[in-house]
Amino acid sequence: MQLYFFREAWRSFRAHRGLASTAIFSMTAALALAGVFLLLSFNARQALRDIGDRREMVLYLKDEVSDADVQTLTEKIRQLYGTPTFVSRAAAWEEFSQQVGDPDLLKSVDTNPLPASLHVKLKPELLNFAAMESTAKQVVQFPEVEDVRYGAAYVQRLDALNAGAQRAAVAAGILVALALVFVLYNTLRLTVLARRPQVETMTKLGASDRFIATPFMIEAVLETLLSAILALGLVYALQQAVVTRLTGVLFLPWEWALAFVGAALLLAWVASAFALGRILRSFGA
Amino acid sequence: MISFDHVTKRYGERLALDDVSWRMDEGECVVALGHSAAGKTTLLRLITHEAQPTSGTVTVGTFKSGRLSRGHRALLRRTLGVIYEDFRLLGDRSVFENVALAVRIAGRFSDAEVIPNVLRALEEVGLHGKQTALPSELSFGEKQRCAIARAIVNRPAVILADEPTGALEPRSAHEVLELLKRIHREGAALLLGTTRPDVAEALGGRRITLEEGRLTDSAPPSPSPSPYAPPVALPPAWAPPAAPPGGA
Numbered sequence: 001m002q003l004y005f006f007r008e009a010w011r012s013f014r015a016h017r018g019l020a021s022t023a024i025f026s027m028t029a030a031l032a033l034a035g036v037f038l039l040l041s042f043n044a045r046q047a048l049r050d051i052g053d054r055r056e057m058v059l060y061l062k063d064e065v066s067d068a069d070v071q072t073l074t075e076k077i078r079q080l081y082g083t084p085t086f087v088s089r090a091a092a093w094e095e096f097s098q099q100v101g102d103p104d105l106l107k108s109v110d111t112n113p114l115p116a117s118l119h120v121k122l123k124p125e126l127l128n129f130a131a132m133e134s135t136a137k138q139v140v141q142f143p144e145v146e147d148v149r150y151g152a153a154y155v156q157r158l159d160a161l162n163a164g165a166q167r168a169a170v171a172a173g174i175l176v177a178l179a180l181v182f183v184l185y186n187t188l189r190l191t192v193l194a195r196r197p198q199v200e201t202m203t204k205l206g207a208s209d210r211f212i213a214t215p216f217m218i219e220a221v222l223e224t225l226l227s228a229i230l231a232l233g234l235v236y237a238l239q240q241a242v243v244t245r246l247t248g249v250l251f252l253p254w255e256w257a258l259a260f261v262g263a264a265l266l267l268a269w270v271a272s273a274f275a276l277g278r279i280l281r282s283f284g285a
Numbered sequence: 286m287i288s289f290d291h292v293t294k295r296y297g298e299r300l301a302l303d304d305v306s307w308r309m310d311e312g313e314c315v316v317a318l319g320h321s322a323a324g325k326t327t328l329l330r331l332i333t334h335e336a337q338p339t340s341g342t343v344t345v346g347t348f349k350s351g352r353l354s355r356g357h358r359a360l361l362r363r364t365l366g367v368i369y370e371d372f373r374l375l376g377d378r379s380v381f382e383n384v385a386l387a388v389r390i391a392g393r394f395s396d397a398e399v400i401p402n403v404l405r406a407l408e409e410v411g412l413h414g415k416q417t418a419l420p421s422e423l424s425f426g427e428k429q430r431c432a433i434a435r436a437i438v439n440r441p442a443v444i445l446a447d448e449p450t451g452a453l454e455p456r457s458a459h460e461v462l463e464l465l466k467r468i469h470r471e472g473a474a475l476l477l478g479t480t481r482p483d484v485a486e487a488l489g490g491r492r493i494t495l496e497e498g499r500l501t502d503s504a505p506p507s508p509s510p511s512p513y514a515p516p517v518a519l520p521p522a523w524a525p526p527a528a529p530p531g532g533a
Binding site: 002003004011015197198201202203204205206207208209211281 | 333356359360361362363364365369373375377378387390394435
């Protein structure tokens, strides 16, 4: 890229400071909104992942199953589905007793009615409703297994929540992209109209559309870069304000922040190329 | 080099050119003389493809009127040097930058290519000492000389001048005409549109007369069209004089 185009972009920026400031303000607002949605999406994702990680499947075993059978089953489960932890009948009773707390109430139960169980921390790829349902259907076929529980309704709700959060993030992204295109299009239109005599003279001198458009595109991209950085600053300030009241709210990791800025710049370049193509064609000959 | 073949141009109901046929050869000097609204500017706009004929064909070098793409139109204009009555200088940049713009539009960006060409053109038009001035700091005559420097800096084969002395007082007009004659003598073809017979007289060359869009007087191009116009090749059409010393 020739230095000339950057000099021209800077000249235009200085000549139309008011217009550029308005554009930066509008784009910062739109991008900050996108940043807030991104922050919400990221934190919701983190929270759902933390909750999801705690999801497990409990396999209740038949009373007559021997220790050797339990050993064999544990190995099988480890290979196919995840990490099993054996809870004996005695351990289950112990845990139950602690949860109940009242010894008099426990005395009324003569024998331990609780079965032994395997608590399986499933592999990540099985942590969704469809996979868990299919896994449950498979493990209940094992002769050692009496019953399987995995909180189907809860898992289903969690999956729906996750999908909803993702859809909201995509919708917010599309809305902000459209807002950005709208702001850029109108700013460029006003900037080019303000410089119409210059643009017309360049056209008469034989300047190609690319020659005329490149400085405007550079200007648009630089304004978007500034807006994206300001927007990230605003989102960071918001996160810092929230984290004092609500612990655990994280700022975007640097990869997300970088992707956010990169996407904004890419969008600015494409939008300004599209806008300038239309604007210059509308100037006619 | 330039030919009009039964060209008619209408702007809505208004007839600007009516069945005009003529041609101009390399290195020739032609003056299009006519009253205001006689069709001179339309003639020039058809050559630069700022307008398209309603019927007939305009040919400039290898470019023919019709469905030229924007890219091809830009390319055609880069082979021409155009001088306007209102100068069309960019007010936010210096004389040097105004002339340099034409060099950059031609696709040359490095200082090594831009600076010597611009200084040479400014030297030719006598504006070497005004290179840092803004157009608002120049007299009308100087503005027109700056516009001429911009038109000649890329050594185009053809210079088109639309009433180049229209906004100038007699002394500046005389200087501009002398400058254009010199540029023509150095080999550039020159097509000048004017309302003033004295300008046509002073410039010499072949004269075509336009009246209400019709060509009323057009001598065919002679084999040696002008005593000042040796036949030349297409761009770079004419040899520049020696480069001035110094940099920007």
